[in-house]
Amino acid sequence: MSTETIFSKIIRKEIPSDMLYQDDLVTAFRDINPQAPVHVLVVPNKLIPTMNDADADDEALLGRMMTVAKKIAADEGIAETGYRLLLNCGPDGHQEVMHIHLHLLGGRDLGRMVGRPG
Ligand code: AMP
Secondary structure, eight states, X not given: OOOOOHHHHHHTTSSOOXXXXXXXXXXXXXXXXXXXXXXXXXXXXSXXXXXXXXXXXXXXXXXXXXXXXXHHXXXXXXXTTOEEEEOOOTTTTXXXXXXXXXXXXXXXXXXXXXXXXX
């Protein structure tokens, strides 16, 4: 059985967040510890703990996460300057919250794709 995280409470609006978007499939809110001028998390309303738990039935939901991230990038004014979409999985990916989330990062030069350990 999957264990809920703080993201489920944010989705249900039981705790506050800086929410930018919500529909029947996904919710987007600003990261509480932003790593770039724009740092938004796009999460499925349904709890999927890690990318390893996603299956073919989730394809519409996973696609919605991408198109909503694109819309928010435009709304935030970073569509032309560019951005990065990132989804961490497991220990090597340093996933901290076990409810999948797509990071939308932008508003500055983000450097090369993969950092060093630590
Ligand atoms: P990850 O390492 O991919 O699991 O990233 C988890 C992200 O969730 C981090 O960037 C955290 O800053 C962010 N986060 C944790 N709790 C909250 C919260 N209550 N509201 C917004 N973002 C959060």
